[in-house]
Amino acid sequence: MTKQSGxxxxxxxxxxxxxxxxxxxxxxxxxxAAVLAPxxxxxxxxxxxxxxxxxxxxxxxxACVCDLTPAFELSGPTISHHLKxxxxxxxxxxxxxxxxxxxRARATILRQLAGLLAADAPS
Amino acid sequence: MTKQSGxxxxxxxxxxxxxxxxxxxxxxxxxxAAVLAPxxxxxxxxxxxxxxxxxxxxxxxxACVCDLTPAFELSGPTISHHLKxxxxxxxxxxxxxxxxxxxRARATILRQLAGLLAADAPS
DNA sequence: CGTCTAGGTTGACATCTATCAAAACAACGT
DNA sequence: ACGTTGTTTTGATAGATGTCAACCTAGACG
Numbered sequence: 001m002t003k004q005s006g007x008x009x010x011x012x013x014x015x016x017x018x019x020x021x022x023x024x025x026x027x028x029x030x031x032x033a034a035v036l037a038p039x040x041x042x043x044x045x046x047x048x049x050x051x052x053x054x055x056x057x058x059x060x061x062x063a064c065v066c067d068l069t070p071a072f073e074l075s076g077p078t079i080s081h082h083l084k085x086x087x088x089x090x091x092x093x094x095x096x097x098x099x100x101x102x103x104r105a106r107a108t109i110l111r112q113l114a115g116l117l118a119a120d121a122p123s
Numbered sequence: 124m125t126k127q128s129g130x131x132x133x134x135x136x137x138x139x140x141x142x143x144x145x146x147x148x149x150x151x152x153x154x155x156a157a158v159l160a161p162x163x164x165x166x167x168x169x170x171x172x173x174x175x176x177x178x179x180x181x182x183x184x185x186a187c188v189c190d191l192t193p194a195f196e197l198s199g200p201t202i203s204h205h206l207k208x209x210x211x212x213x214x215x216x217x218x219x220x221x222x223x224x225x226x227r228a229r230a231t232i233l234r235q236l237a238g239l240l241a242a243d244a245p246s
Numbered sequence: 247c248g249t250c251t252a253g254g255t256t257g258a259c260a261t262c263t264a265t266c267a268a269a270a271c272a273a274c275g276t
Numbered sequence: 277a278c279g280t281t282g283t284t285t286t287g288a289t290a291g292a293t294g295t296c297a298a299c300c301t302a303g304a305c306g
Contacts, residue, residue: 024179024228033173040172044164045264050156056147065283078265080284085263099273099282105147110240117237119230168294188253201295203254208293222252222303248306255300263292270285276278 023116039113042089047072048082055092056105064100146239162236165212170195171205178215179228188224 021028028036043049054071055063069079083103086092091110092103144151151159166172177194178186192202206226209215214233215226 023176023233024230026176027180028173028176030169030173033169033176037167037169037172040163041167044160044167046153046156046160047264049160049163050151050153053146053149053151053156057150069283074264075266076283077267077285081264084284096272096283101283107147107242110146111242114237114240114242117233117240119234119237170294192253197294198296199253200255200297204294207254219253219302224253250303250305252303253301256298258297259295261293261295263290265289265291267288268286270283272283273281275280 022118024119036113036116039089039091039109042085042091045082045085047074047079048086051079051082052086052091052105055103056110062095062102062104064102066100068103145241147242159236159239162212162214162232165208165214168205168208170197170202171209174202174205175209175214175228178226179233185218185225185227188226191226 043052050072051068054068058067065079065083068083069076072079083092083094086103087094090106092105094101094103096102166175173195174191177191181190188202188206191206192199195202206215206217209226210217213229215228217224217226219225
């Protein structure tokens with residue numbers, strides 16, 4: 001579950017993306033758009049966006065599912081499903097340690113997405 | 124269509140959002156996530172992401188629908204629908220000038236979204 | 247007015263998505 | 277082995293989404 005040995009994730013942004021000529025600098029090639037869009041799509045749900053921020057801002061850089069789930073009025077399976085979506089979008093990694101599963105944000109991807117949206121115009 | 128006089132758009136990010144404590148700095152409140160998610164959602168489609176980049180990178184900062192449509196192998200209505208989605212997400216503005224309609228990126232929002240994703244950790 | 251062209255709206259349809267209950271799986275404690 | 281607790285998978289369902297064809301609207305130009 002944790003280490004996606006080899007090429008497991010649907011989208012491996014790290015390798016597949018030359019990435020990040022700021023959006024406003026030059027038109028995104030269709031292939032690049034196709035690779036990046038799923039990441040934005042994953043962030044396009046309020047629950048997942050909140051999950052993402054909880055994970056990214058968690059002390060130690062990781063958050064336990066057991067801490068994430070009770071923060072929402074949603075069933076366990078639903079939270080698990082959203083976490084899976086984030087994982088498949090390449091936004092987080094998961095690791096099981098004993099009974100609990102911890103999620104960790106992939107800073108690289110976040111930085112890439114931020115760079116994409118960054119206005120080149122300084123202000 | 125162009126000036127949303129008063130409060131028209133579903134999401135008015137400019138006013139509704141205190142916005143942009145970097146995602147990884149503190150957990151996003153549910154209400155903020157609910158406001159921001161639709162913007163990411165709008166970017167979560169390859170066609171719209173490409174449209175967005177074409178508009179944002181267009182000379183003069185604006186692009187005519189007549190230039191956008193032929194760049195895709197999609198029907199006019201479909202492109203129009205995607206542009207509407209971007210508009211309702213607060214990502215673009217549209218203005219009719221004579222026969223043609225021009226779309227323009229909202230730099231403010233893009234900067235807000237970029238700020239959200241920006242890793243506070245320098246590297 | 248009539249008519250052309252550029253865009254948008256409506257209606258329909260196939261696919262995807264968010265959600266839950268129920269079941270399955272994983273690790274720990276007895 | 278057995279039961280308990282944490283997490284994921286499966287199946288089902290209501291609702292959202294992307295797409296098109298057909299139709300409608302807005303200007304421009306005679």
